[in-house]
Amino acid sequence: MSEAAFVPVVFLTGARAVGKSTIGYALFTRLNRTVAKSAYMDLAQLGFCRPVPADDPQHHRLKATVLAAGWRTFRDAGARHLVVTGVIGAQHDFDRYRWALGPVPVMVVRLDADPPALAERVALRARGAGPAIPGDELRGLGVSEQQAVIEQALRQVSAVAADLVLDTTALTVAEATSALFDQIAARASRTASSSSAIPRQPPL
Incomplete structure (x- = not known):
C-alpha cells in the first residue's frame, strides 16, 4: 500500500480495557512493515508525574504537550504515520490533543465491545493477564472495583466524536487489526469529519 493511501495520524480511543493499546500497537507494527516508517504513543505512558493538578486530574495538558513534542521528534526521524491510543473522557479533552498535533490529518477511531466482553477484559487485566503495562491501575482490582471501572467506561464510551x-x-486482536487497517x-481519501478538525481556539 502506498503511503498516500493512509491517514498520517490515527487516534484510537474507547473504554478502558477494550484493547486500545494491544490493537493500536499491532496496527503500528503493520503500518511500519507495509506502508511507511511509523511511530506509536500510548497516552497512559506520557503522564507519570505526581501529584496531578486539581483542575486536570488525568494530566491531559501534560500528555498533549508530550504528544506534540513526540510527534515532531518522530517526524524529524523520518516517521510518516503515528498511532495514538488513550482513554478520552470528554470532547474538550480530545480537543486539547487535536490542537497540540497541529495541521495534520487525524482519523479518530473508537473501539467498542459489548458489556459482557468488556467485563471479561477488565477481569483479565485485574488478574494480571495479557501484556504487562507499567502503571496499570486495573491490575489487582477486586470485583466491586472492576464493576465501577466498567460502569464508568460505558458512560464515557461515546464521549468523543469518531470518524x-x-x-x-467477537474479534481476535489479529482480526480487529486487519479490519481496522482495511x-x-x-x-x-474522504473528507475528515468535524471530530478530527482542529479547534478554532486553543483549549483552556
Missing part, C-alpha cells in the same frame, strides 16, 4: 467505530466484541485505508 470510525469498530466493534471488537477500513482506515478505505476512508483515508
Whole structure:
C-alpha cells in the first residue's frame, strides 16, 4: 500500500480495557512493515508525574504537550504515520490533543465491545493477564472495583466524536487489526469529519 493511501495520524480511543493499546500497537507494527516508517504513543505512558493538578486530574495538558513534542521528534526521524491510543473522557479533552498535533490529518477511531466482553477484559487485566503495562491501575482490582471501572467506561464510551467505530466484541486482536487497517485505508481519501478538525481556539 502506498503511503498516500493512509491517514498520517490515527487516534484510537474507547473504554478502558477494550484493547486500545494491544490493537493500536499491532496496527503500528503493520503500518511500519507495509506502508511507511511509523511511530506509536500510548497516552497512559506520557503522564507519570505526581501529584496531578486539581483542575486536570488525568494530566491531559501534560500528555498533549508530550504528544506534540513526540510527534515532531518522530517526524524529524523520518516517521510518516503515528498511532495514538488513550482513554478520552470528554470532547474538550480530545480537543486539547487535536490542537497540540497541529495541521495534520487525524482519523479518530473508537473501539467498542459489548458489556459482557468488556467485563471479561477488565477481569483479565485485574488478574494480571495479557501484556504487562507499567502503571496499570486495573491490575489487582477486586470485583466491586472492576464493576465501577466498567460502569464508568460505558458512560464515557461515546464521549468523543469518531470518524470510525469498530466493534471488537467477537474479534481476535489479529482480526480487529486487519479490519481496522482495511477500513482506515478505505476512508483515508474522504473528507475528515468535524471530530478530527482542529479547534478554532486553543483549549483552556
